Amino acid sequence: MSQSGLEFVPPRPLSARRMIEALRNAAVSHVVVVPDTYQKSFLSAVDQANDLAVVAACTEDEALGVNAGLYVTGHRPILSIQNNGIFACLNTLRGIALDGAVPTVMLIGLYGYKPDRPPEESALRMVRMLEPTLTTWGVPTRRLTSDEDLAAFPQVYEEALSRRGPSALVVPIPTAA
Numbered sequence: 001m002s003q004s005g006l007e008f009v010p011p012r013p014l015s016a017r018r019m020i021e022a023l024r025n026a027a028v029s030h031v032v033v034v035p036d037t038y039q040k041s042f043l044s045a046v047d048q049a050n051d052l053a054v055v056a057a058c059t060e061d062e063a064l065g066v067n068a069g070l071y072v073t074g075h076r077p078i079l080s081i082q083n084n085g086i087f088a089c090l091n092t093l094r095g096i097a098l099d100g101a102v103p104t105v106m107l108i109g110l111y112g113y114k115p116d117r118p119p120e121e122s123a124l125r126m127v128r129m130l131e132p133t134l135t136t137w138g139v140p141t142r143r144l145t146s147d148e149d150l151a152a153f154p155q156v157y158e159e160a161l162s163r164r165g166p167s168a169l170v171v172p173i174p175t176a177a
Contacts, residue, residue, distance in 0.1 A: 010115045011145035013176035016045035019107075022153035023052060023078065030055055030070050030077040032063045034085055038109035042175040043080065060085030061092040068102045076157070079106045083130045083170075090137070097166035098138065104166040105157050113172050119143070134168050141168040 019042050023031070030053045031046045046054055055070075057063035060081050070077040086093070086108060097104035112124045122128045134141045140163075142149070142156060153169070160167040 008118055009145070011143075011172040012147070013173055014042070014144055014150065014171060015147050016041040016175050016177055018147045018150050019175065020045050020049050020052070022150040023049075026154040026157040027076055028078050028157070029053060029075045031080055032057055032066045032070070032077050033080045034058070034060055034063050034082065036080070036082050036109055036111075038082060038111050039080060039107070039171060039175050041177045042107075042171075045177075046080075060089035064089060064092045064096050064104065067104055068096050068100065071102055071104075077105075078157075079104065080109075081106060082109045082111045083126055084111060086130060086134070086168075087126065090133075093139075093166060094137070101164040103160040103164055105160050106166065106168045108168055108170050109174075110170055110172045115173050119170075119172060131170065139166045139168050141170060143170045143172060145172065 032055045033043055034057050046052055055066055057066055063079050063081060067077045067079055096102050110119060110127055110130065113119055113122060113127045119127050131141050142152060144150065156167050156169060
């Protein structure tokens with residue numbers, strides 16, 4: 001039982017192959033990544049996908065800038081980053097995605113999460129506070145707990161475009177091949 005009184009169902013690893021299919025279904029053109037071992041099977045699959053361009057960034061701040069540049073030049077990028085990086089780049093997220101009204105779809109790995117309880121009950125602040133922080137900033141957030149959740153990806157992408165702002169898809173546990 002979780003603190004909310006609902007039965008807790010642990011997340012299952014997302015299939016990298018199914019994640020790539022979801023990106024294709026949303027007509028994503030570029031994946032801007034801050035290299036991350038947490039989503040390594042997904043990043044490996046992205047590298048092998050000839051129809052997806054990969055742009056590596058050193059920091060989440062840089063990734064947000066690259067995402068904006070790709071968007072304003074007519075591309076359909078997404079970001080693949082980590083929860084720690086969100087906390088580091090909140091000012092850039094505010095300036096570019098929120099105030100600048102740049103659609104920014106983020107796949108956020110939940111580094112440090114232990115799937116024996118819901119993230120909101122984690123002892124680690126970086127895990128426990130990610131979704132509430134994004135909500136406070138007005139960023140629509142969805143947790144991807146199984147491959148079935150990936151079906152929502154195209155809709156989330158289109159909503160970010162129509163709202164002209166950010167959306168977050170939280171990947172709670174490492175991806176699978």
